[in-house]
Amino acid sequence: MKTYLQAKPPSTLLMAAIFVIGAVSITACSETGTKAVDRVEEAEALARVKSLEARATEIKNDMAANPSAKLNISMPDESTIPDDEYGAAVRRGLELANHTYRELPNNVGNQLNCTSCHLGNGSEAYAAPWNGLPGIFPIYRSRDARVNSLQERVNGCFQRSMDGKPLDMDSDEMNAFISYMTWLSQDMPIGVSPEGRGFVKIDNTLTPDPVKGKEIFAQTCVSCHGENGEGQYNDDGTYVYPAIAGENSFNDGAGMARTYKAASFVKGKMPFGQGNTLTDQEAIDVASYFTQLPRPVKANKDKDWPKGGAPVDVRR
Ligand code: HEC
Numbered sequence: 279m280k281t282y283l284q285a286k287p288p289s290t291l292l293m294a295a296i297f298v299i300g301a302v303s304i305t306a307c308s309e310t311g312t313k314a315v316d317r318v319e320e321a322e323a324l325a326r327v328k329s330l331e332a333r334a335t336e337i338k339n340d341m342a343a344n345p346s347a348k349l350n351i352s353m354p355d356e357s358t359i360p361d362d363e364y365g366a367a368v369r370r371g372l373e374l375a376n377h378t379y380r381e382l383p384n385n386v387g388n389q390l391n392c393t394s395c396h397l398g399n400g401s402e403a404y405a406a407p408w409n410g411l412p413g414i415f416p417i418y419r420s421r422d423a424r425v426n427s428l429q430e431r432v433n434g435c436f437q438r439s440m441d442g443k444p445l446d447m448d449s450d451e452m453n454a455f456i457s458y459m460t461w462l463s464q465d466m467p468i469g470v471s472p473e474g475r476g477f478v479k480i481d482n483t484l485t486p487d488p489v490k491g492k493e494i495f496a497q498t499c500v501s502c503h504g505e506n507g508e509g510q511y512n513d514d515g516t517y518v519y520p521a522i523a524g525e526n527s528f529n530d531g532a533g534m535a536r537t538y539k540a541a542s543f544v545k546g547k548m549p550f551g552q553g554n555t556l557t558d559q560e561a562i563d564v565a566s567y568f569t570q571l572p573r574p575v576k577a578n579k580d581k582d583w584p585k586g587g588a589p590v591d592v593r594r
């Protein structure tokens with residue numbers, strides 16, 4: 279496995295650039311004879327920027343030449359979280375991802391955590407991992423027909439998957455999420471959507487059968503998620519298994535409320551620990567059943583996809 283440009287480098291690069299600019303302006307101000315800038319340091323900083331740029335170009339060319347190259351989506355060793363303020367934000371982001379409803383009760387309306395769906399600390403392939411996203415966003419999304427920042431994408435999940443309210447864009451919490459995602463991306467090249475992003479692909483042309491879906495649900499899901507998909511809870515209110523329906527679950531405007539989207543998650547990841555054991559048809563059948571169980575209602579869903587192109591499984 280190749281070592282790719284570390285995601286920190288963009289910021290290292292930026293830091294180096296800022297350093298150089300800073301150094302140059304010190305020179306400009308030091309005409310009056312205060313502190314002379316260290317030319318050697320300045321040259322070294324420039325050389326660092328140049329070599330990072332060269333490495334970035336090399337990686338881009340590599341990826342272009344070999345687009346199917348697999349990138350390793352996983353959680354980096356926690357010991358690589360720096361022992362400084364940025365590292366503290368990374369750790370806070372990790373905590374928020376795993377204890378979202380406990381930590382952010384004003385922003386979460388249900389009893390889910392980000393990692394209820396973004397499994398493995400948001401770093402598991404085919405469970406919509408976050409690795410690489412800071413180098414992929416901003417992107418155009420047809421759901422609101424505009425370019426979205428990563429922060430706006432995070433807030434999309436707050437308003438739908440978490441049935442809650444958006445975080446303030448400039449809050450410490452939002453910065454913690456982005457810091458954590460950036461740290462997760464340290465081995466990912468900039469601007470490349472890795473294999474394993476999103477969910478496994480399924481055959482979207484199959485017709486769902488919710489009656490069969492109900493049987494599959496009873497046989498393969500109820501043991502953990504409960505008879506009505508309500509989840510199972512400890513005495514302290516934390517879940518043992520999360521709600522996939524009912525008031526503690528995602529709302530009907532969430533991606534997970536769409537039959538084919540939910541089916542592709544279920545196919546790859548459920549029953550938990552036994553991913554890829556259902557057929558596409560079974561995953562679609564069971565998804566068409568549990569997504570339609572009672573759940574919170576998202577207001578203004580009719581405003582989604584304002585320029586058209588809504589997928590067939592969108593809820594209105
Ligand atoms: C109920 C399940 C669920 C929960 C809970 C959830 N999400 Fe998501 N999230 C999704 C789905 C579904 C997608 C879309 C995946 C796709 O289409 O490939 C998604 C996509 C994303 C993306 C974009 C991924 C990409 O590849 O472009 C980000 C970022 C994200 N979620 C962040 C969060 C954060 C942060 C939280 C917690 C505040 C959260 N999500 C909670 C289901 C969930």
Ligand code: HEC
Pocket residue numbers: 390391393394395397494495498499500501502503518519520521522527528534540543544548549550564565568
């Ligand atoms: C062995 C127990 C188990 C079984 C069986 C199981 N799940 Fe899950 N499910 C989990 C766990 C654990 C999570 C992730 C929770 C976490 O890590 O925080 C999860 C997460 C989910 C989620 C995303 C989170 C949410 O609450 O919306 C969905 C959707 C889901 N399961 C659907 C299903 C479906 C459909 C089936 C049956 C085909 C199924 N599960 C079978 C344990 C199970």
